[in-house]
Amino acid sequence: MSLLSIKDVSIDFGGIKALIDVNIELEKGSLTGLIGPNGAGKSTVFNIITGIYKPTSGKVIFDGKTISQKPYNNTKLGIARTFQNIRLFKNLTVLDNVKIAQHIHVQYGLFSSFLQYKKYLDGEKSQDKQAMDLLKIFNLDKHALNLAKNLPYGEQRRLEIARALATKPKLLLLDEPAAGMNPQETKELTDTIRFIRDKFDITILLIEHDMSLVMDLCEDIYVMNYGKIIAHGTPDEIKKNPEVIAAYLGEEDIDEKEILSIEGGA
Amino acid sequence: MIKLKQILKNRFLIFLGLLAFYGIIQILLSTNILNDYYEINIVLMGINIILAVSLNLINGFTGQFSLGHAGFMSIGAYTSAIITYKLGLPFPLALLVGGVSAGIAGILIGIPSLRLKGDYLAITTLGFGEIIRVIFLNTEYVGGASGLSGIPKYTNWTWVFWMAVITVVLIRNFINSSYGRCCIAIREDETAAESMGINTTFYKTLAFTIGAFFAGIGGALYAHNFYIIQPETFNFMKSFDILTMVVLGGLGSITGSILSAIFLTFVYAVLQDYAALRMVIYSLLLIIVMLFRPEGLMGTKEFSLKKLFKKGEKSSEFTVN
Ligand SMILES: Nc1ncnc2c1ncn2[C@@H]1O[C@H](COP(=O)(O)OP(=O)(O)O)[C@@H](O)[C@H]1O
Ligand SMILES: [Mg+2]
Numbered sequence: 001m002s003l004l005s006i007k008d009v010s011i012d013f014g015g016i017k018a019l020i021d022v023n024i025e026l027e028k029g030s031l032t033g034l035i036g037p038n039g040a041g042k043s044t045v046f047n048i049i050t051g052i053y054k055p056t057s058g059k060v061i062f063d064g065k066t067i068s069q070k071p072y073n074n075t076k077l078g079i080a081r082t083f084q085n086i087r088l089f090k091n092l093t094v095l096d097n098v099k100i101a102q103h104i105h106v107q108y109g110l111f112s113s114f115l116q117y118k119k120y121l122d123g124e125k126s127q128d129k130q131a132m133d134l135l136k137i138f139n140l141d142k143h144a145l146n147l148a149k150n151l152p153y154g155e156q157r158r159l160e161i162a163r164a165l166a167t168k169p170k171l172l173l174l175d176e177p178a179a180g181m182n183p184q185e186t187k188e189l190t191d192t193i194r195f196i197r198d199k200f201d202i203t204i205l206l207i208e209h210d211m212s213l214v215m216d217l218c219e220d221i222y223v224m225n226y227g228k229i230i231a232h233g234t235p236d237e238i239k240k241n242p243e244v245i246a247a248y249l250g251e252e253d254i255d256e257k258e259i260l261s262i263e264g265g266a
Numbered sequence: 267m268i269k270l271k272q273i274l275k276n277r278f279l280i281f282l283g284l285l286a287f288y289g290i291i292q293i294l295l296s297t298n299i300l301n302d303y304y305e306i307n308i309v310l311m312g313i314n315i316i317l318a319v320s321l322n323l324i325n326g327f328t329g330q331f332s333l334g335h336a337g338f339m340s341i342g343a344y345t346s347a348i349i350t351y352k353l354g355l356p357f358p359l360a361l362l363v364g365g366v367s368a369g370i371a372g373i374l375i376g377i378p379s380l381r382l383k384g385d386y387l388a389i390t391t392l393g394f395g396e397i398i399r400v401i402f403l404n405t406e407y408v409g410g411a412s413g414l415s416g417i418p419k420y421t422n423w424t425w426v427f428w429m430a431v432i433t434v435v436l437i438r439n440f441i442n443s444s445y446g447r448c449c450i451a452i453r454e455d456e457t458a459a460e461s462m463g464i465n466t467t468f469y470k471t472l473a474f475t476i477g478a479f480f481a482g483i484g485g486a487l488y489a490h491n492f493y494i495i496q497p498e499t500f501n502f503m504k505s506f507d508i509l510t511m512v513v514l515g516g517l518g519s520i521t522g523s524i525l526s527a528i529f530l531t532f533v534y535a536v537l538q539d540y541a542a543l544r545m546v547i548y549s550l551l552l553i554i555v556m557l558f559r560p561e562g563l564m565g566t567k568e569f570s571l572k573k574l575f576k577k578g579e580k581s582s583e584f585t586v587n
């Protein structure tokens with residue numbers, strides 16, 4: 001059974017058709033890539049899945065239920081995400097960024113917050129511990145008490161993933177997690193993503209511009225252009241798909257290497 | 267990580283410190299070393315601390331720019347005065363009812379208006395404050411424009427001190443809890459907060475309600491200190507005064523609000539006979555702060571004795587800021 005199905009979803013923004021009859025199925029435990037030129041509609045798909053945008057037509061079924069139009073409810077159902085333009089709580093510590101995301105699992109009530117009962121102290125202690133364990137996986141534990149805005153770019157991207165995981169999701173949506181990273185950082189990120197998929201037993205949908213990362217990591221790939229899914233298949237199938245190659249050739253600012261890596265293999 | 271025992275010990279020491287401070291001032295007041303003039307201003311400092319810290323929860327910590335704090339304060343002032351003066355019921359009940367009715371007003375105002383952002387919210391809360399004032403102005407039961415006079419004087423140093431302590435402790439504890447962190451997350455990035463599973467409308471309303479509750483208590487203490495309350499007492503300028511304290515001390519710093527409430531009450535007292543000059547000085551102070559230290563005196567930092575004495579040991583209660 002699939003964990004997520006997007007069924008015939010379309011959305012208009014005042015005449016601009018950003019998505020046209022999009023269909024995506026994610027199997028439980030899969031690691032799927034969503035690629036396509038800039039402006040193809042990839043981030044819009046994430047905003048639909050999380051309930052930030054309401055589709056003009058079509059529907060999204062997650063874990064057997066239609067998703068809510070309230071993003072916080074979808075997080076409670078088990079959907080977590082990162083943002084293309086990093087959206088950390090910049091002026092708060094790395095630790096607090098993670099602890100905020102743990103809130104839906106909070107173990108003490110409002111009343112013991114005011115009076116700081118033992119329940120509060122125990123709850124905070126276990127939150128601290130879980131947060132630090134998570135930060136360790138991302139090698140961010142040494143920065144726990146630094147402000148998020150003071151982290152280097154690559155670590156901010158990793159913190160966003162850690163924060164999303166702190167909600168204990170079933171489905172993790174990563175929007176260009178490697179954007180702005182150097183090849184070394186990208187390589188480490190690839191390993192981390194593979195590791196969390198296995199360790200946390202979750203399903204991942206990944207938007208990426210970096211072709212080598214997607215080809216390397218994903219078992220299943222969807223390709224979008226002008227709001228439509230133009231191809232779906234394994235990395236090998238996608239590499240050979242003439243429509244995909246055309247779409248990428250049509251994009252002005254793509255650099256040569258990316259095209260070569262599509263044609264020439266990973 | 268500090269053990270439970272250590273935390274309890276720290277709390278006990280803080281309590282002893284507060285008790286000692288309370289006792290010293292109480293002795294100075296009862297021996298008249300500090301005369302009535304000082305007493306009035308010390309009590310006013312306490313009330314202003316309650317008002318500033320509670321407004322900071324809304325404006326500073328949750329990032330919702332409210333200009334209606336005097337409105338909540340007046341609800342607390344009037345309802346508490348009705349409880350004691352009109353109905354002859356005890357003062358502690360009046361404080362509670364004053365706080366609760368302001369809190370309920372907070373929920374009623376909060377739910378529709380907190381969907382608005384920035385300027386719109388500021389204008390709506392400003393409008394709310396004015397509406398409340400006009401309602402009291404036209405209600406004969408509470409004296410209309412001439413207000414209620416002859417309210418029994420129950421407010422004194424003891425009541426103000428301990429109510430201020432309770433306000434600060436409860437709001438501080440809230441801020442340092444998972445629920446308070448939700449409010450701070452909203453201030454930082456509402457979209458990201460929502461995506462982390464936080465029902466932002468609920469937490470904004472919660473902050474608004476808690477802030478309004480304590481403003482109501484501040485109003486109740488105010489009413490029982492000055493014998494008389496009038497709708498004019500709680501006009502826009504009162505909201506502006508409280509806002510000045512919060513901005514000057516730092517949006518998001520409880521200790522900042524406390525220090526600036528004390529400082530501005532002092533300035534107010536010194537310039538009492540020059541009301542116009544007071545506004546000039548307030549405005550200049552704000553301009554200077556905005557130019558040279560836009561985050562306020564304390565920013566979002568907290569003043570702590572521990573840091574001052576460099577005791578070293580890191581608290582296990584990671585503070586939010
Ligand atoms: N809120 C919005 N209002 C209007 N247009 C939007 C909005 N969000 C996205 N779009 C448009 O939808 C198209 C797809 O955008 P996006 O999903 O961000 O592309 P991608 O992530 O694939 O680069 C773009 O043309 C963009 O301008
Ligand atoms: Mg995008």
